[in-house]
Amino acid sequence: MREVGQRLLRLLGAAAALTLLVGAPTAAVAQEQRAATPVTVPALTNWAPGQVSYTISSGTRLVASGAAERRVADTLADDLRAAGHGVVPVVAGASRPGDIVIDVRPSARPTLGTEGYELGSGRRLSITGATETGAFYGTRTLLQLLAQGDRIPAGHTTDVPRYRERGVGVCACYVHVSLPWLENLVREMAYHKLNQLLLELKVKSDDHPEANTWGYYTKDEIRHLVALGDRYHVEIIPEINSPGHMDPWIENRPDLQLTDSDGARQPARLDVTQQAAFAYYTSLMDEYAQVFTSKSWHMGADEYMLGSDYAKYPQMLTYAQDKYGPNATPQDAYVDFVNRVQAYAASKGRHLRIWNDGLTGANTVPVAAGTTVEHWLNVAVKPSRLIAQGYAVMNASYSLYLVRGGFHSDTEALYDQSWDPRSFEGEKLASADGVTGAKISLWPDNGSGETENEVAVELWPALRHIAQATWGDPHPVATYAEFTARGTAVGPAPGLRDLTEVPVPDGTYTFRADGVSYRAEVRRTADGYATLRGADGCLEIRGGKLTLNAPLQPGVAATWEPCDGQNTVQRWELDPTANGYHLINAITRMALTVTDGGRVVQYPPDQHTPALWHLT
Incomplete structure (x- = not known):
């Protein structure tokens, strides 16, 4: 994870990166840690200091007795491994000092609701929820604390969300x-x-x-x-x-598009007056x-009806009045559909x-x-x-x-x-x-x-x-x-994939696939993609019908255009496979394919097999 963090740090560069990556805390956070108040996001709603701190070690086990506890523990075990804590076994039965105990007690913890949890740090680390979800959220707090060191301050928290939808x-x-x-x-x-x-x-x-x-x-x-x-x-x-x-x-x-009184069809609007x-x-x-x-x-x-007048669509009023009476409005047809x-x-x-x-x-x-x-x-x-x-x-x-x-x-x-x-x-x-x-x-x-x-x-x-x-x-x-x-x-969540890694060093390569050959210089971009700079410019997807200022049509050709560092459609992901690379456009997310006629075009991978590019 630290290697991923370093790559992201290079991507984000300036101060913005400091809000994302594991690093030395500020003086205020350090003071809070010295006071034995754990640092988390979201912040704990309360914390009562205890006597004996908890330390994860090579002998730590995850104790989970029931099916719900086991599911939470299995996920936590995977995340602990991804976070660099090695293989932590999941076991049933009695706990011992140094263990992490996962417990789901529906009847004993009614104040926790469906998502709250209790976490206690001592000779053991205990996480208790009234539901599986609550216990799971306790493990997220544990992972955040372990991201700051193997020792967790002694104490106890009961942590319950204020709002049920957080999205x-x-x-x-x-x-x-x-x-x-x-x-x-x-x-x-x-x-x-x-x-x-x-x-x-x-x-x-x-x-x-x-x-x-x-x-x-x-x-x-x-x-x-x-x-x-x-x-x-x-x-x-x-x-x-x-x-x-x-x-x-x-x-x-x-046939399903709303049509105005001039006969013009609206391809973004469904005709709500049609049963079809x-x-x-x-x-x-x-x-x-x-x-x-x-x-x-x-x-x-x-x-x-953004930017439009209901009067241009008389069928809306007719539909509404037919169904709801003479006082109905055109908007009633819309609400009726809802x-x-x-x-x-x-x-x-x-x-x-x-x-x-x-x-x-x-x-x-x-x-x-x-x-x-x-x-x-x-x-x-x-x-x-x-x-x-x-x-x-x-x-x-x-x-x-x-x-x-x-x-x-x-x-x-x-x-x-x-x-x-x-x-x-x-x-x-x-x-x-x-x-x-x-x-x-x-x-x-x-x-x-x-x-x-x-x-x-x-x-x-x-x-x-x-x-x-x-x-x-x-x-x-x-x-x-x-x-x-x-x-x-x-820091970042355990198990994140580094999507900013370019798998080949900057340099000039020959790209070969299905009878097509390019000579191009690979240059890594600040956001973790690559530009391909050839003798006639940079490789780009250009043409077709633009959607939201992007060439999103399948079958649009890749062409060499004047290089422009701000042009995101000139950025490429080199996706490694066992025998070569797929070239995926950073914006359209379609892969380059070579047609029977030798044209290089973009297609979704399930429509046409992506070309396998060999680099030398």
Whole structure:
């Protein structure tokens, strides 16, 4: 892990890196450690000093008697090994001094709720939860303490979260996000006790192959990611945004697109007045149920009529009045679609989530009870009104956004303001009643604006802040510098993959694959990719229809263009295989393939076998 940290340090360079990596704590953190108060993120909600400290050693065992305890202990054993503590055996039976004891006691610990835990440090290290999840979170605290040394101060804590939803949202919907990057995110989330990863993404469809343009994940990839989330107690909640933002799905289905009064079709808008559109959407929900285990379903429901006038779509008003009477409004047709999806989700045992911006108050039909509203935009219907109407509300404020190549959340300012989940866009609530929690959101609005590795630099401080603000005191130490020093002390999660490593040294190579030969200089980029500089410029993906400023169409050719250090589409990942390398574009995440005609083009790896490049 220290080697990974050093590579990341080179990537991040300046002071931002100090908030991420293991290193010497500041004076304030050192003073806290001397006072025997353990340093964690989120900060412990309480700590009672004890008499005898605990030290992990070569004789340490993980004692786990039941099935739930065994699952927690097995995961902890893997993470201890990844963190450099060697093989720690998992055993049943009586404990002895030096052991780590995992215990799940549902009836004996009612005050812990579903996610709280107790941790005691003495001759033994004990972790007790009322549930498996609670015990798991206790092991995350243990790992953070061990990241700072083998000795853990004597004492005891009872640690319970303030909010039940603590999340990160990722739109992997247009610009693909690599599976290893998402796996790293799951591990980092769990390490900081975040419990929801809300993913807007496309799963490759068996029922609707016409929708399988790039940007999708295979079902096996999702099963793998969901299994990791289940193991690390991160619920992965899928989203197919609808009835707006549906172009990834219906760009080749004009029959389902909303049509205006001039006959112009809207490829991003599903026609909610058609039963066929509802049937299409619910069939996608059924396919997702094959690979996602979450009991929640996110349908988005945002920005459906953004920049448009309902009057241009008279069929909306006709549909609403036919169903709800003469006083109905066009927006009632939109709410009707939301409610039908809610009813369908409920029939399958799933809970519906939507964004708030479509709830402008122009509807006469209320959104169905039991729907969670994620509030991101200040519109007429405020969070307090939604809560008064009985809806659960999650804080997904725009101030918590990280937009790829655009707006980045000002984490330091939020910390200094003691931001907490009661602070919505347009309203600060006096009480947390009805507020489920909060999440940060990652959006790909400028797809080529930043690479995944660059996004990570901005993400980790924001992730630690949202973890703190949703678990406990939003301002546990006096300054932001002291808070980031805590992140430095606990370091990265065990088991993270280093995604910044270039497997070949800088230099000039001949690239050969399937009859094609390039002579190019490999130069490592600051964010951990490589540029390939040839006699005619740098290798780049250029052409085709741009989506969010990125060339995301399969089959687009790789060409030599003037070198530009700021052009992220000129950056490449050299993915090593047993006999060579695959060349994967840093933005499109597609691999280069050589066609029968000798053209070098990008394709998803499950559509065309990536070319195997030999370097000499």
